[in-house]
Amino acid sequence: MRVFKEKDYAAMCRRAANLMAAQVTVKPKSVLGLATGSTPLGMYELLGQWCAAGDVDFSNAISINLDEYKGLRPDNDQSYRYFMETNLFKHINIAPENTHVPDGTRDDAKAECARYDALIEELGPIDLQLLGLGHNGHIGFNEPGDVFVRDTHRVDLSQSTIDANQRFFASEADVPRQAYTMGIGAIMRAKHVLLIASGAAKADIIQQAFFGPITPHVPASILQLHRNMTLVGDEEALSKI
Ligand code: GLP
Numbered sequence: 001m002r003v004f005k006e007k008d009y010a011a012m013c014r015r016a017a018n019l020m021a022a023q024v025t026v027k028p029k030s031v032l033g034l035a036t037g038s039t040p041l042g043m044y045e046l047l048g049q050w051c052a053a054g055d056v057d058f059s060n061a062i063s064i065n066l067d068e069y070k071g072l073r074p075d076n077d078q079s080y081r082y083f084m085e086t087n088l089f090k091h092i093n094i095a096p097e098n099t100h101v102p103d104g105t106r107d108d109a110k111a112e113c114a115r116y117d118a119l120i121e122e123l124g125p126i127d128l129q130l131l132g133l134g135h136n137g138h139i140g141f142n143e144p145g146d147v148f149v150r151d152t153h154r155v156d157l158s159q160s161t162i163d164a165n166q167r168f169f170a171s172e173a174d175v176p177r178q179a180y181t182m183g184i185g186a187i188m189r190a191k192h193v194l195l196i197a198s199g200a201a202k203a204d205i206i207q208q209a210f211f212g213p214i215t216p217h218v219p220a221s222i223l224q225l226h227r228n229m230t231l232v233g234d235e236e237a238l239s240k241i
Contacts, residue, residue, distance in 0.1 A: 001210065002229070004232045010042065019128070030127040031061075033131075047091070048088065059094070066141070066181060069176040071176050113151065114152075133195060136160045136218075138220070147216050150184055151183040151186075152181065162175045184222055197238070199234070210223070
């Protein structure tokens, strides 16, 4: 595992944006696995600026997002499709038809998960998979449990995830209880995994995920087995490793 310990959030974003820009520069038709959450926001902003300046080109890139809330429409401002459009896609020159997010409006979970896995199979393997880290060790919405789930699946969000994400919604009751998420299999098949983390609140879970036992109770711990894993964090998040 490669570790970049950066002095603060801005430096972390710069490092991560550089790694993604390098990926599409070296391989313009890269398949990028993308993540939501507050951690990638600064990185996405930089990529938008660099794209506008002509320094990075996403015109041939393909994106596959990790997850989506079940039941939210793409135009709901809390949906992950909306997040990606607002915070990244509209600021870079990626072709809209090359951006993929699970469809939260599809009620038939089996059909939607099968569709998403077929898409990943057709377009993948993912060249660079960006990941944030949940406070409970989740990646995408792969929540702690007794097993690692390989394929795209519908998850019941844990109470700690609902609590953590409540800040984006009007009230706790508005937070969706379920989501679709890419499974651990597609993440582990990515050629390169880039996990980003910021802030003291992530220090304990970073330590457990990368230096504790490999267990589905800390889903990110499986990344210890990935052969091309890069961790980029600020000093606070990496203070315990
Ligand atoms: C969400 C997302 C994850 C994200 C995580 C951390 O629940 N599904 O993909 O990595 O939370 O979010 P944040 O970056 O805001 O800490």
